[in-house]
Amino acid sequence: MGGRGVIPALTLSAFRISLAVVLGLGWLAVLLWQRRAAATAPGGGDTASGDTLVLFASQSGLAERLAWDQARRLGTTPHPLDSVTPQILRRASTAWFLLASAGDGEAPDNARAFARRLGALRQCDLTGLRYGLLALGDRRYPAFCGFGRQVDAALVACGAHPLFPRVEVDRGAPADLAQWHARVGADTPGQWRLTERRLLTPRQAGDPAYHLRLRPDVPVEWTPGAIADVALLAPDGTPQQRSYSVASLPQSGEVELILRRRHGPDGPPGLGSAWLTAGLAQGGRVQLSLRDSPHMDALAIADRDDQPLLMIATGTGLAAVLGPLRARLAGSGTAPLWLVHGERHAAFAPLRDLARTGPDRLRIDCVLSRGPRPQRLPDWIRDHAEALSAFVAPGAPGRQPTLFVCGSRDPGRAILAALGTSLNASDLHQMQQSGRFLTDFY
Ligand SMILES: Cc1cc2nc3c(=O)[nH]c(=O)nc-3n(C[C@H](O)[C@H](O)[C@H](O)COP(=O)(O)O)c2cc1C
Incomplete structure (x- = not known):
């Protein structure tokens, strides 16, 4: 019976000692952290101690870019998370956190010191701080937005007040970013x-x-x-x-x-x-x-090496070829360019403009499926098999034409079938093998 009174007393004092040690070590860690961060804070002191803070943790730059956007809106400068101390956070009234995850839901390099001190942060009183937090991640990782979530939990534990629920972004998805932009004000980049x-x-x-x-x-x-x-x-x-x-x-x-x-x-x-x-x-x-377009590299190589480019587009697929074509026309190349566009009743105005102003090395054909002399694009391809074959044939050594076909899926299938029977099979195979046969269907 007597033992029952002694053991709890011993346990209690041991508990008090351990608590004091843990708290003491915690505060020591906070002090050390404050000193080190103050020394490395942008501007050499605690210049990140303004009323409003914009803080980022970023590995490959997206969170940092978004932090710059947010800071510009607020007329301030963003800082890496490692540059702030609990003292700086305590003095601020509002903080904006833009936090990517790296590793296995861990902190990016410029937030590692902050991450190591998250336990110490939990002992700070941040009841005077309001904050918005954007967590950037990738749902294919098990610890989705792991670091952003950890920091959010630590801030709540310190009594800080979230201005709105944490916004999470999966691989930079515009719809997710739109939620952030809606939260931080209408006049946003994007x-x-x-x-x-x-x-x-x-x-x-x-x-x-x-x-x-x-x-x-x-x-x-x-x-x-x-x-x-x-x-x-x-x-x-x-x-x-x-x-x-x-x-x-x-x-x-x-x-x-x-x-x-x-x-x-x-x-x-x-x-x-x-x-x-x-x-x-x-x-x-x-x-x-x-x-970027998935075909950006292949089209940029064709441009750099001044290689012939044959573009076949249907309907609104014209937009996909106009960008690369305009880039070619803005350069100093001389290689031939050929655009074939299939539409219904009449050529689109941007195509007519291009036909009027384009150089001699650009050939444009508009094939109309309705109207006075209707023709389907696959039939037109078969009718022009000889010229098209000659255009995509290597011909001279070093000649490596690129073929780019885009538009709706169904006409796209018929066009590919027509190209398959109209062009030289080995030329097509060669283009396919070397990444010069590009398709973009929707
Ligand atoms: C090596 C590596 C590890 C990553 N680990 C995670 C992770 O564990 N959880 C997550 O949600 N996202 C993870 N991501 C995705 C990034 O957080 C995401 O791409 C983010 O938008 C990157 O932002 P940043 O450009 O500011 O670094 C990882 C990315 C890389 C490259």
């Missing part, structure tokens, strides 16, 4: 305005096609043939994304898209095309991000 929408198919039956021009709020770079991912909201409020080829070059300062308002069989028009071709007002805002 915001574009519709400056012009022109009907490309006046007085024609069937689904209308449009030529759109969009201008970014802040200048943006892209590569020829880039893909624009447009963020949309479905009627039930779920974020959606639609992708379109960019027909213009960055020098123009505007993204040009060509799209058709599509209807399902007896159904309503597609979400993206209905909004962009009708719902969106002139001057209206679009959340848009740009990525």
